[in-house]
Amino acid sequence: MHTHTPTQHAGIRLRDLRARQKISQLDLALRVGVSQRHLSCIETGKASASKEMLLALLEGLDAPLNERNEALVAAGFAPLFGSRPIDHREMDTINEVIDLMLTAQHAAPAMVLDSEWNLVKFNASFVRLLQLLEFDLAALQAIPNVLLALTAPGGLATRLLNPAEVLGDVLKRAQREALHVPALQAMLAQIPQSMFDTKQPQNFNNPTLVTRFKSTVGELRFVSTFTSFGAPLDITAASLRIEHLFPADEATRKAFS
Template sequence: MDTRHTPHIGEHMKQVRHVRRLSQMELSLRVGVSQRHLSFIETGRAQPSREMLLALLDALELPLSQRNELLMKAGYAPYFPATALDSADMQPVREALLQLLAAHDPNPAMVLDRQWNLVLVNRGMLALWRTLSGSDALVQAYESGTELNVLDLMLDPDGLQQLLVNRDELLEELHQRVWREVPHEPALQPRLEAFEARGAPAKRRSPHVTTTMAPPSPVLAARFRVPGVEHELAFFSMFTTFGTPHDITAASLKVEHLFPADEATRAYVRQWL
């Protein structure tokens, strides 16, 4: 007889709450239930209704895909759909993304999913790839439908990182970002391990350790030294996401907008018009 313990939904909820560093009191206040009732749910003495579970998952701000997983663990049907981006129902979403990309030209921009896979790019990004790589290889791979991942591209020691003037600084920032995202997107774990396997630059530090250092610049810019270009090309980025997504696909998407960090880069990018 198999006597292994199978965690009930309350235990899963408690684990998530601990990861979020929320007390029972804080979570109960967010949802509007008594702390006693929440304690009963976490210990398995009470089974939450589907509506209560959805409210708890919303208060815990879990990704929609993880909310579906926990709903199924509790014996309920998934609530959030995952609609293909090219479907008719997603046409307004796709048009909004394309509008953002086109409006940002000639500055580079790209649409990424939660795992940093490339979904869409604009002409500025294609031009940047050609400039950095000196070839059409990346452009052709994208246009042929080959799956491309930004983290993989940046981790490739023979790829774009060779051109980064501030490689360690930028890759460490990406490393920290992935480390923060893994609890919400477990599929990123192999890429986090790839960052850890890179070897530790002298200034690398644990995410838990603070050190005294000079104040940072307002934004971190990726600085590239490109053969044939007299000056460095420097870009900083901003992200755009959907404010109230109710679909897993829409919730997974973010637009990364790259902006020239200096006048020389700005002038260079204008020639891509």
């Protein structure tokens, strides 16, 4: 039976993180300012990394906060980052900012997602969008996952006029994020492979991909923006992102005015 010391555990985690991101030892060593030999010794457990060195290496890998905590614990250090539930009193400021962003752009459907694409919050225009698409809000609230709602049989993808373009972009993004989110990896494995077939946008005159929906009032066109919290020090705060769907033409703006 093989056992691992805390130093080896932390080194294995660093090595696996680096391999998942396809970053060489040399590249990471240059980012952090250590020798490749020293990094190799840390990964194999032949050398111990100080807490500061370990955090520097994790920063060099841009590791998610939960994985930084796990690596710290594996090395015998206390976890550094909290993981407060969204309704915790210390998250009041985060919630105030989220609510402000959801209401400030009242004509833009907006939703708050966590790292697993679960729907955390949404605004009135998001409800309006679902109504125009004849999509059941209650069904989405019962299984509040936007990725599943998009790709399920009869899901939101069936309302898209350019599904190959939009799904290709969405699923590529989810695959990148899934490198750090095992639950998201499991979810992606359930999605039919045919949905991962990408298609180049037909109109390169647009500066960004336009999401086109067929609705009860005709075609709706949106451009998406994503907002996340800068310098997060909490795992929950780091996982949240706010997506706004801004109307891309006058007809869509009128539908949400």
